[in-house]
Amino acid sequence: xxxxxxxxxxxxxxxxNTTIEVPADKLPRFExxxxxxxxxxxxxxxxxxxxxxxxxxxxxxxxxxxPDLIVGSSVGALVGALYASGMSAVEMERxxxxxxxxxxxxxxxxxxxxxxxxxxxxxxxQRVLGERTIESLAIPFVAVATRARDxxxxxxxxxxxxxxxxxxxxxxxxxDPVKIGEELYLDGDEASPVPIxxxxxxxxxxxxxxxxxxxxxxxxxxxxxxWIEKDARRARQVRLxxxxxxxxxxxxxxxxxxxxxxxxxxxxxKAESLAREHLPEIRAAFxxxxxxxxxxxxxSAEASR
Numbered sequence: 001x002x003x004x005x006x007x008x009x010x011x012x013x014x015x016x017n018t019t020i021e022v023p024a025d026k027l028p029r030f031e032x033x034x035x036x037x038x039x040x041x042x043x044x045x046x047x048x049x050x051x052x053x054x055x056x057x058x059x060x061x062x063x064x065x066x067p068d069l070i071v072g073s074s075v076g077a078l079v080g081a082l083y084a085s086g087m088s089a090v091e092m093e094r095x096x097x098x099x100x101x102x103x104x105x106x107x108x109x110x111x112x113x114x115x116x117x118x119x120x121x122x123x124x125x126q127r128v129l130g131e132r133t134i135e136s137l138a139i140p141f142v143a144v145a146t147r148a149r150d151x152x153x154x155x156x157x158x159x160x161x162x163x164x165x166x167x168x169x170x171x172x173x174x175x176d177p178v179k180i181g182e183e184l185y186l187d188g189d190e191a192s193p194v195p196i197x198x199x200x201x202x203x204x205x206x207x208x209x210x211x212x213x214x215x216x217x218x219x220x221x222x223x224x225x226x227w228i229e230k231d232a233r234r235a236r237q238v239r240l241x242x243x244x245x246x247x248x249x250x251x252x253x254x255x256x257x258x259x260x261x262x263x264x265x266x267x268x269x270k271a272e273s274l275a276r277e278h279l280p281e282i283r284a285a286f287x288x289x290x291x292x293x294x295x296x297x298x299x300s301a302e303a304s305r
Contacts, residue, residue: 020122020162026133027180028156028164033140036203037069038289042196042245043076044238045189046212047171048259048267050075051096052251055271056210057089063279065286067208069140071155071199073188076210077143077168078125081161084141085129093268095128101259118166118175125162134161142202143168144188144195148177153191155198193234196241206289208282209245210271211238218255246285249274 041060043053053076060066072080082092104120134141135158143156143164156164167178167185177184192198199207213234242248251271257263275282 020119020126022160022163026160028134028143028159028167030155031158033157033202035140036205037067037140037199038204038292039065039067039206039208039286040069040071040199040202040204041067041080042194042199042207042209043070043072043080044194044209044211044213045074045076045187045234046193047075048101048263049212049214049253049257050079051257051264052212052253052267052271053079053210054089054092054096055251055268055273056249056275057083057092058268058272059275059279060208060282061089063283065282067139069142069199069202069204071142071144071195071202072168073144073192073195074169074171075212076194077165077188078121080141081125081134081137081143081165082128084137084139085132086138087128096264096268097261115172115174115176118170118178121169121175122162122166125165129161132161134158134164137161142195142198144192144198145170145178145185146188146190148184148186151186151191153188153195153198154185155202189234192237192241194238194241196244200244205292206285207245208247208285209242209249211242211248211250212253212267212271213238213250214255215250215252218252220255223255246288247278247281249278 070080070084103124105116106120107116110116134156141157145154145156145167147154163180167180168188170176170178170185171187171189177186188195193213194209194211196207196209214231216231216235219228219231251274253267253270257267
């Protein structure tokens with residue numbers, strides 16, 4: 001990069017306000033919940049593949065199957081927060097089809113090749129949900145992030161929703177780490193793409209999980225090595241945690257998902273179809289939860305400091 005180009009880049013970065021102020025008492029944090037959930041819905045990471053989550057929500061809602069805890073990682077945190085707010089799956093579908101993803105990346109720094117701040121995502125959540133906090137949502141909700149200094153899983157179930165979702169989706173190389181208090185946080189995908197074990201630690205009797213990652217066998221031959229390695233790492237993590245799920249839904253969306261409207265519709269339809277196929281299994285899991293009581297296990301999720 002030439003001196004002039006470097007100077008321009010520095011100027012643009014300096015001009016870009018990457019902070020949306022959140023009062024100290026509303027910073028995302030974790031507090032042990034008073035009640036134990038019967039059914040947890042766990043929504044996994046996957047970028048724009050996350051439109052598929054809405055297809056699953058449509059089926060659950062039509063069947064009157066309502067979780068009493070939603071846990072989300074990365075895009076799963078975004079979708080989970082919106083649904084936990086009381087927004088219907090049909091309303092979310094309309095919002096998803098109208099969404100301009102480019103708004104999340106509209107910063108000068110993106111033009112010069114730097115990761116974006118995530119401010120656009122945070123602002124979107126605040127615009128849709130207002131100034132509400134996580135604890136005020138209609139359904140208890142947990143956003144998962146990765147603490148940068150030790151790569152530990154951190155759960156947020158209190159505080160500002162937009163900042164928690166922004167931290168949960170701070171994918172390295174695409175978004176800057178997000179500072180909350182004195183800590184920096186990365187995408188929840190880094191520590192737990194589908195945080196099933198966390199849902200169990202929070203006392204869930206039944207866990208319905210949705211994994212929207214690509215199937216290894218759909219990988220094209222020209223995919224960069226780092227993508228293959230990331231896919232393999234994610235698959236290992238999901239496989240380990242998946243053993244603790246009562247129902248695991250893994251729709252085959254293909255390796256590439258078109259982020260434009262046709263691709264969004266297709267992702268939602270694929271997941272909706274799979275959820276319908278598994279309805280007997282899902283209903284049975286909800287029935288088991290109704291017949292049992294949560295255990296007395298204490299949450300062991302890492303609290304935000």
